[in-house]
Amino acid sequence: QVQLKESGPGLVQPSQTLSLTCTVSGLSLTSNSVSWIRQPPGKGLEWMGVIWSNGGTDYNSAIKSRLSISRDTSKSQVFLKMNSLQTEDTAMYFCARSDYWGQGVMVTVSS
Amino acid sequence: DVVLTQTPVSLLISLGGQASISCRSSQSLVHSNGNTYLHWYLQKPGQSPQLLIYQVSNRFSGIPDRFSGSGSGTDFTLKISRVEPEDLGVYYCLQRTHKWTFGGGTKLELK
Numbered sequence: 001q002v003q004l005k006e007s008g009p010g011l012v013q014p015s016q017t018l019s020l021t022c023t024v025s026g027l028s029l030t031s032n033s034v035s036w037i038r039q040p041p042g043k044g045l046e047w048m049g050v051i052w053s054n055g056g057t058d059y060n061s062a063i064k065s066r067l068s069i070s071r072d073t074s075k076s077q078v079f080l081k082m083n084s085l086q087t088e089d090t091a092m093y094f095c096a097r098s099d100y101w102g103q104g105v106m107v108t109v110s111s
Numbered sequence: 112d113v114v115l116t117q118t119p120v121s122l123l124i125s126l127g128g129q130a131s132i133s134c135r136s137s138q139s140l141v142h143s144n145g146n147t148y149l150h151w152y153l154q155k156p157g158q159s160p161q162l163l164i165y166q167v168s169n170r171f172s173g174i175p176d177r178f179s180g181s182g183s184g185t186d187f188t189l190k191i192s193r194v195e196p197e198d199l200g201v202y203y204c205l206q207r208t209h210k211w212t213f214g215g216g217t218k219l220e221l222k
Contacts, residue, residue: 035211045160045203047211058210061112094159098150098207099171101159 002026004034004095004102011108012085018107022078022095029053029071034078035098036069038091046091051078085109113137115204117214123222130191132217134204139184141208148207151180151189154216155200163202164189196221 008020022034029051036048049059051069059067068081078095092104114137124130132151140147149167152160162171164180167187177192191198199221204214 037211037213044201044216045154045205045213047213050211060210096159098205099162099165101161103159 002097002100004097004100006093006095006102006105008093008105008107010106011110012089013111014086014109016085017081017083018085018089020080020093020095020105020107022080022102024076024078024095027097029073029076029078032097034071035096036078036080037094037096037101038089039094039104040088040091048080048082113140113206113209113212115206115212115214117202117204117217119217120215121218121220123220124191124194125222126194126196128194128222130194130198130219132189132191132202132204134182134187134189134214136185136187136206138209140187140206141184146208147183149180149182149187150205150207151178152203152205153198153200154203155197160203191219194219 003025005023012018031053033052035050039045049069051057057069066083071078087109090109092106094104095102116135118133140149147167151164154160163178168180179190181188202217206212
């Protein structure tokens with residue numbers, strides 16, 4: 001069955017770069033797109049960006065300058081990198097196809 | 112960018128009652144391929160969002176027929192009939208016709 005699982009550091013210092021990995025199973029990245037979504041504590045969902053099946057990417061215009069999404073199809077992994085982190089980037093980070101979501105990984109930005 | 116306006120922000124419903132949630136888009140969600148990529152999700156506390164309805168009115172696998180979606184163009188509605196305790200949580204609409212955008216969410220609580 002389709003599964004997605006996020007992994008990465010739970011704590012990042014301000015101004016540093018966040019690196020997250022989404023490992024998928026039950027689907028091929030060359031025929032499926034995967035998005036990253038985040039949710040600050042107690043708030044709503046914010047779409048961050050997508051990597052399409054052809055490897056192209058699209059980003060939320062509000063964070064586009066800080067964000068990069070890439071993949072390694074041989075490892076069935078999608079990567080998120082976001083730089084210049086601030087406390088307001090503290091959130092649960094999810095990867096998802098539109099119908100299946102990972103469990104999320106909590107990232108806290110704090111010194 | 113597309114803006115999705117969800118109303119109401121919160122709903123108090125009695126068990127067995129009916130709930131209706133509106134999602135309005137700032138632009139038409141009809142894709143150039145003729146499909147309308149407007150979906151509905153439920154996020155229960157401490158969980159990832161789960162897909163309820165995809166492409167306006169199609170129930171996802173395992174979703175009971177108490178959930179129904181309707182609408183077209185820019186105006187969409189999710190109806191939940193015979194509300195049960197497991198229906199409580201926050202409902203989100205998502206459009207993925209023009210990148211992705213989430214609505215602000217509607218919290219369904221028991222009266």
